[in-house]
Amino acid sequence: MSDLRERRKLRTANTIRVAAVNLVHAQGLDNVTTDMISEAAGISPRTFFNYFRYKEAALLPPTPVFEQNAVNRFLVSTAPILDDLVELIIPLTQFFSENPAMFRKLFEISQAHPKLVMLKINAFHEFEDMVRLVIAKRLKMKSDADKPSLIAALVTTGIRVAMESWANHGTGSADKEIERTFSEMKTIFAQSDQTAP
Amino acid sequence: MSDLRERRKLRTANTIRVAAVNLVHAQGLDNVTTDMISEAAGISPRTFFNYFRYKEAALLPPTPVFEQNAVNRFLVSTAPILDDLVELIIPLTQFFSENPAMFRKLFEISQAHPKLVMLKINAFHEFEDMVRLVIAKRLKMKSDADKPSLIAALVTTGIRVAMESWANHGTGSADKEIERTFSEMKTIFAQSDQTAP
DNA sequence: TTATTTGTTGCACATACTGCAATTTCTGCA
DNA sequence: TGCAGAAATTGCAGTATGTGCAACAAATAA
Incomplete structure (x- = not known):
């Protein structure tokens, strides 16, 4: 072979x-x-x-790929989909968690040059596509339906912001930062139903 | 002159x-x-x-710019910030609403070539920066704080998904699509507090 | 070993993009 | 109106990115 x-x-x-x-x-x-x-x-x-x-x-870091087992578990789970997604995605950040030096070097380089910022954003966008596909599968909807697109976009955005926060002033693990960010996201939307900011 | x-x-x-x-x-x-x-x-x-x-x-469409009056109103409003942001941003989509032909042509071109997809995403990212600044100002926080970053990312993502939906299979006005998308976003996060998908 | 598949390299070439200096076109003012 | 200075356009020469192709080298299978 x-x-x-x-x-x-x-x-x-x-x-x-x-x-x-x-x-x-x-x-x-x-x-x-x-x-x-x-x-x-x-x-x-x-x-x-x-x-x-x-x-x-x-x-750019090589394109991340979901582990098949994790995907299968995700597809049949009945827990809240956002939580399941976080769980599905977190393992992909391990490459960075384990090589913080490389991660920060890459992050530094990326920030310095518009072209690279763009490519990083694009990487997230491709990742968003991948996420969209598994969501659609779980919800048994067409992959270009509004709901999977929206959920995928939101989740990917959350991950992106969390990784940026982590790179900028993160102290704990990347996982913690992601958890924190998602709970803050919930708060933001909860507040938008009330009147005071 | x-x-x-x-x-x-x-x-x-x-x-x-x-x-x-x-x-x-x-x-x-x-x-x-x-x-x-x-x-x-x-x-x-x-x-x-x-x-x-x-x-x-x-x-690419020229970079959008907020109208100064609208920004001032936004900065002092006490309504829910997400609603205010939508109101602030919607006028910027008028260029597209008024030139649907050009919009669709651009959208078609963009979809066809990875490089252009990337540039479009990048445009949204730059827009996100702009949004982040006004949010930070309204909240009286540093512009790289977590909360403004996150809100800006979420709002921009919402706009992006809405515009994509609208380009793909939108029937009514762009505004309506944005409203619809944001209310769906709230639903998604509301559901994540319960147990059933 | 030999045949085949897979990967590497050199070469020629098209296109993107930049710096600089010359030239043309505009603007404000006499 | 005509002239001086500013701003915009252009040509040219050059560097770098990226591609197609065909020759070559290396690894695998037989």
């Missing part, structure tokens, strides 16, 4: 990522060319584009 | 926009070069980049 090949590719991709993040963190996005990254990663300039479609792609 | 100059520039920018949207709508983003757009708009290739920093920028 081509398991070795697979791992080799993953390792190469990772080498490129590390080279890219370090170079850009040190010198800024515009002062680093794909040639320099390739050089540092020990591959040919052409090969860079075999792994990443564009320069900035090497500066 | 250079009022004429100002208007002339606005007109040129608009000419470029129209040329860009039409060309891209007809032929797809990748088959349209900045040279072609410049040609169609009757300007030199170099001038295109005096108006737009990158090709795709000509395909």
Whole structure:
């Protein structure tokens, strides 16, 4: 089987990522060319584009994927859907919780350059799509129906804000920050039914 | 005074926009070069980049700006903040409500190309920043505090989803769609306090 | 070993975008 | 009206991103 090949590719991709993040963190996005990254990663300039479609792609965390078991549990659960979603998503943040150094470096880089801010936001948007699909499945609705779209958008937004808070001034674990953010979200909407701010 | 100059520039920018949207709508983003757009708009290739920093920028609606009076009213109101925000933001959607043809063309183009999806999302993100600032001001909090960030994110997300719904299968006015979406948001969070889905 | 599949590389090329200096077009004022 | 200075447009030369293709190298399966 081509398991070795697979791992080799993953390792190469990772080498490129590390080279890219370090170079850009040190010198800024515009002062680093794909040639320099390739050089540092020990591959040919052409090969860079075999792994990443564009320069900035090497500066983004790999796309997260749900674990199948967790999805199955989510689909049949009858608990409140928001709670279940948080539970489903939290494991995906472990990569960051476990590598806070890399996370903060990436966060720092991202904040510094509009193009990267954009790509980060876009990553969340793609994630939102993924979430939307499982929600629609659980609710037995079409995936472009309003309700799944809305719930997915809200949940993803909550995660995003929580991660930003955590990066900016978070003290505890990422999990705690997410819990906190979601409970605050409930408060906000509860208040909007009354009259005083 | 250079009022004429100002208007002339606005007109040129608009000419470029129209040329860009039409060309891209007809032929797809990748088959349209900045040279072609410049040609169609009757300007030199170099001038295109005096108006737009990158090709795709000509395909985005100009950045919305709050009306000062509306902001002042918002800042001192004591009604529920979510309602006030909706009221503050709705006028900004009038450009689209009044030009549904242009809106749908833009929406169609945006959906077709990942790069443009990204830029649209980014536009909402910049909008979110703007909203965050006025919320912080009203709440007399620092603009990077958690609460303003979260409210801004939620509101912007609501607007985004509403606009998408409206573009996809909206029948009435954009305003109505926004109202509807926000009331659905409240429902979602209300349900998360109970046990049944 | 040999054949096949998979990954890497070099090369040629199109397009995006920038800096600079020359030129044209506008505006305010005499 | 005509002129001086400001602002906008343009051409040119150059760098960097990203793609297609075909040759080549390496790994796997037989």
